[in-house]
Amino acid sequence: MPIGRRFVAGLVASVLLIAGCERPAADQAQHQVRPDWRAVTLPMPAGPDGRPMLRDAVTCAGRWYVVGAIGGIDGATRPAAWTSADARNWSAVRLVPSSYYGERAILYAVGCRHGRIAVIGAKAGGAHGNPRVRTWRQLPDGALVEVSAAFELYGGPAAVNVSRVAGGPDGWLIAGGRESGAAVWRSPDGADFQLVENAPRLASDVELRTSATDALAVADGWLVGGSGRAPGRPDHDPFVWWSPDGLTWDRISLPASGSDEAVHRLLRVGDVVLALGSRGATFGTWRLADPTAGGGPAVPDGAAGEGWRAAAGFGVAGAGMIAGVEAVATYGDRVLAATVAAEGHRLWMSDATADRWSPVALPVAVPAGGDTAASIAATSGQVVMVTDDGRESRAWQARLSSTF
Template sequence: MTRVSVRRWIAVFGVVVALLAGCRSARDEGPPEPVRPQWQAVDLPAPPGAPGRLMVRDAAACAGRWYVVGAVGGPDGATRPAAWRSVDGLGWVPLPLHPISYYGERAILYAVGCHEGRIAVIGARAGGAHGNPRVRTWRQDADGGLTEVRAEFELYGGPDAVSVSRIAGGGDGWLIAGARTGGASVWNSPDAADFQLVDKAPALASEPDLTTLATDALAASDGWLVGGAGRPAGRADRDPFVWFSEDALVWTRVALPATDQDEIVQRLLRVGSVVYALGVRGSAFQAWALETRAGSASTATAGGWRAVGGFGATGTGAVAGVEAVAGAGGDLLAMTVGARDHQLWQSVDGGGSWASVALPVDTPAGGDTSATIAVLDARMVVAVDGGAAAALWSAPLPTTR
């Protein structure tokens, strides 16, 4: 073998070895290990009344208090509303509930908003000739209990009903985000006792070339933000939007950075001066971010939104989404549901990258399941309902930096 041939053989051999080492390294690396918090099981006491399985649907934390809402389900399929409160995330007590209607007595509480230590809640129970959700709202009394708010049936229901999604509290009162047949809609109230429907509002509602849907609401220092999506005429995919209003009556629509994939904003969250929108982009979950001026939501109308990071996988054959979001300091947490299961994610860099956080139990998706999270003072509470039983866990916020 000539000297040139030897050199060529050595070079080729080196390339092959490098390629094999790279393949082996990629195989050995695998997905990163999930963050594993020090979960502590928390007792959720049964409310007074007939025994049944506990159901949890949403959680919130503010002003030094934690809240969880849901229902108690009987063996015959009957339900009654339930809510709990805690001062430390570990010891919980049921809240007194005061329903005033047939469906209020049977409601499953599924969304809770909190402002200055007071909560307001949305609940519903399917019924009537067509089995549609009969939506009711609840306000908190001075003694901490919840009283159902009297409302006409067509305020949330009727032939134009589509969805009543989330509730938020702020300096100007309370806002509910949802949709009617005319598109994205909101309900506003100064005190959570008298909600008024804002339907077919220009820029918020659907237009001939755009069908809109609202999914979440967020209070800001100068008004309200609503998140959701719009489907342009002639297209199957949706584009992500937020809307801004100073008074919940006049709205400005803002398009978020979009692709040719199906995209929707499902949850809104403000951490410090940054507003985050989280939802779905194609087959993964997505975060968008906006740097505001002193928490001013009107900043959104000037643009500046960035698509900061995608994470996870939605899977196929199921409706996927971001179920809950929470933030503390520079950390973001998102609870998601995909075709396979419910999962928890954490970002420590403003939504740019996300790490999987191991839940205390595996919770398959589908059926009557749910999972949610709330964070307060560097402690998180996770409520998981596997469809047969619900439970709470608490843990210090994991440090992944």
């Protein structure tokens, strides 16, 4: 049975709040995973000197990639990327910008498809200081070339956000938002993205104001994660959307607790699909077990049946500020999640059930703030993490304990 039909077949509203944040702080510290982090050297790319500003990492067909920028003391930035075959020895990736803002972009999101990466970058500019978004595709020789795009493809008066890029069997999908609500950009090869906005059930309507933050390729199409807010309500509810082609969408409400909730990242671990995001004062997880199994025909949203369920909460998201799950990765059969909240950037690990989370010690303390960042990438054997505390940005490599 296709994954989309299983999704739309209905949901179970059982909520398990086995939250890591509900355990005493001393108990969490006792169970903290402490990797043997080792700093790795990223060579300075050709061009003006400056400090690295690392933003995202990914594994792709046996290679590691880190993306970001080089920031000068005068505030100027230029895009930068690095690659490695073993996560220890790195080389700079050649970049080929073709526009004013491409030459100044900070690369902040990277995805993988068929052994090649695609990257999103942006630089604030123009009369209103809005982000000028650019995408990059990888050439056969490994270089990243900027993709030409009309200004209003990602920008213009309807622009809201361009979040994450995912690769799949049928091409690439970017998740984000427009004034009309959740939107996506689709491309067969990363060289020509098509904006899909005002799509029924994905975009906002009289019932729900929607926003999207992440995309994931699944067996028979795409998933997009985000949130929705009903008219007259101050809080958001968690949602995912499924599409066979990136054009037509089904809206799926996840089990909600009544707190402000949103999906920030999507991840597949074997036969399990996980959605991770915020759940009130904690971070939350939702799980769809065995998504390729059989099920009934597609039915209207909200019908009873098997599907997603809420798994454990973890950490402290806090209130009154923007908190989020920044990055997710699989380490064998484990799940890693990088989060940010008022207390700073944190790292967490769970098994595929997402019912038990343990804190993971960072290589360095990373406070919250607009110029800070943390991201994670992993394989079954090792982990690469990038950190930026606003003064120094580093890449790290480690192997984690198999137990926690």
